[in-house]
Amino acid sequence: MPHPNDPKLRSFIDVSPTSDFPIQNLPYGVFSARGLAPRIGVAIGDDILDLWELEQDGRLNVEPGTFAVPSLNAFMLQGAKVWSQTRARISELLRADHPELRDNDELRKLALVPMREARLHLPIAVSGYTDFYSSKEHATNVGVMFRGKDNALQPNWLHMPIGYNGRASTVVVSGTKVKRPRGQLKSPNADSPGFGPCRRLDFELEIGVVIGQPSAMGQMLDEAQAEAMIFGFVMLNDWSARDIQQWEYVPLGPFQAKAFATSISPWVVTREALEPFRLHGPEQTPAPLPYLKQALPNNYDLELDVALRTGEMGTAQNICRTNFKYMYWSSVQQLVHHASSGCAMNVGDLLGSGTISGPEKHQRGSLLEISWNGAEPIELPGGAKRTFLEDGDQLVMRGWCQGDGYRVGFGEVEGTIVPTE
Known part of the structure; x- marks a missing residue:
């Protein structure tokens, strides 16, 4: 599997070269949209990938409910190995040459939210x-x-x-x-x-x-x-x-x-x-x-x-x-x-x-x-x-x-x- 930082990687989602959020980035945040409660997503181009939808569908290997909550703290607590594995898996799902999400119309409609339709929240519960x-x-x-x-x-x-x-x-x-x-x-x-x-x-x-x-x-x-x-x-x-x-x-x-x-x-x-x-x-x-x-x-x-x-x-x-x-x-x-x-x-x-x-x-x-x-x-x-x-x-x-x-x-x-x- 290519490393998520590979500069040659491209997503099936169209991302401008001047975008802050190409497939090589995949930053985490908390968002709400479509009348649903705040949950965790990843920015990709002008969209947000809803990680809770992917988790429910069995596409991500994390502790149950990790991405259904309004902060990244529970995910971060799972440690660097989980961070790296999850980022690699998200990168795989978004790759242009990987059909798993690209060709699944139903899941793609659920999991991809236009950023313009979302409200962004504080991404972490700040301890200190x-x-x-x-x-x-x-x-x-x-x-x-x-x-x-x-x-x-x-x-x-x-x-x-x-x-x-x-x-x-x-x-x-x-x-x-x-x-x-x-x-x-x-x-x-x-x-x-x-x-x-x-x-x-x-x-x-x-x-x-x-x-x-x-x-x-x-x-x-x-x-x-x-x-x-x-x-x-x-x-x-x-x-x-x-x-x-x-x-x-x-x-x-x-x-x-x-x-x-x-x-x-x-x-x-x-x-x-x-x-x-x-x-x-x-x-x-x-x-x-x-x-x-x-x-x-x-x-x-x-x-x-x-x-x-x-x-x-x-x-x-x-x-x-x-x-x-x-x-x-x-x-x-x-x-x-x-x-x-x-x-x-x-x-x-x-x-x-x-x-x-x-x-x-x-x-x-x-x-x-x-x-x-x-x-x-x-x-x-x-x-x-x-x-x-x-x-x-x-x-x-x-x-x-x-x-x-x-x-x-x-x-x-x-x-x-x-x-x-």
């Missing part, structure tokens, strides 16, 4: 959410703004992936409106803080790591164990209230400024689908401590794009184009470090990469950087300018790995800012 700070370019830019060029990186930054525990309760799926947060605000010249709507609302371009296997409390992980626990990846926007954060973050770090919303894409691209696009990340100097050293290429050549549309604009304008390959600390290192104290990891844990920026100005992954803390407003069509997000602004993030004649993409994560009531 941790956000990291792992782009050297981003951390340096922010450090220069607030501490000066000579003290841009804190002393610990080059020795471990820096992170904080966020809120799983406000992780939402793409398309969910984001209400402008409220909080304590204190301008530099004020004697005391006030309370009100955030005035410096920002996005953060990130990739989210979905943990598919647990680790026990007290257990450390090595590189191979951490990699095997990663089920897949999503696009992630960690919305940020910069003015709330500036007042609250000393001494314990982000809190309310990051707790109000984190948006993720509805499709989880599997680690296996991204395998052809792995590469080594930047050289790490000084060398990490032994438990953080990695031998494998744990970064990915993953193009990222951010577009902004105001309420007055007809189409969105690109404001950032960067790549996941620039990340200093890899997702595997983040997970290894997370568990190193003895922290138990759960199925459904979500790890945010941290803002992804690159070395060039157009590769800055937040408005804080793009506008240089408000000093350099970006100009948009129709004369609009932005330093931070205003009510009615829509933000769309996309990501993809470019193969030979196909792309493995994430779709998009979209959010529109609505005013505080």
Whole structure:
């Protein structure tokens, strides 16, 4: 049987070369359509393959009811062997040269749902959410703004992936409106803080790591164990209230400024689908401590794009184009470090990469950087300018790995800012 990543594979379903969802991808998500309850499906071109229909028909070898539920957690718990076997079987069923589904009109009508007719839901039950700070370019830019060029990186930054525990309760799926947060605000010249709507609302371009296997409390992980626990990846926007954060973050770090919303894409691209696009990340100097050293290429050549549309604009304008390959600390290192104290990891844990920026100005992954803390407003069509997000602004993030004649993409994560009531 051909490997599901074979670039020569073609599906009997017509898929454009520019589609995010060719047969080489097969990302998992949760959808509802035709008046039926949410269940698990796989994206293929402009359609969704209903895995519950295939499971009921005896076409997939998983635990009973695996795909009839509104989250991927039960499937992920079955382990990497089942993940790989299921993806290979789905690939076989969708192949152009395989008649099993292609020539079964009745099953095909039940199992294939046009994506335009479906509603997409949060793909996982989020057990816990941790956000990291792992782009050297981003951390340096922010450090220069607030501490000066000579003290841009804190002393610990080059020795471990820096992170904080966020809120799983406000992780939402793409398309969910984001209400402008409220909080304590204190301008530099004020004697005391006030309370009100955030005035410096920002996005953060990130990739989210979905943990598919647990680790026990007290257990450390090595590189191979951490990699095997990663089920897949999503696009992630960690919305940020910069003015709330500036007042609250000393001494314990982000809190309310990051707790109000984190948006993720509805499709989880599997680690296996991204395998052809792995590469080594930047050289790490000084060398990490032994438990953080990695031998494998744990970064990915993953193009990222951010577009902004105001309420007055007809189409969105690109404001950032960067790549996941620039990340200093890899997702595997983040997970290894997370568990190193003895922290138990759960199925459904979500790890945010941290803002992804690159070395060039157009590769800055937040408005804080793009506008240089408000000093350099970006100009948009129709004369609009932005330093931070205003009510009615829509933000769309996309990501993809470019193969030979196909792309493995994430779709998009979209959010529109609505005013505080």
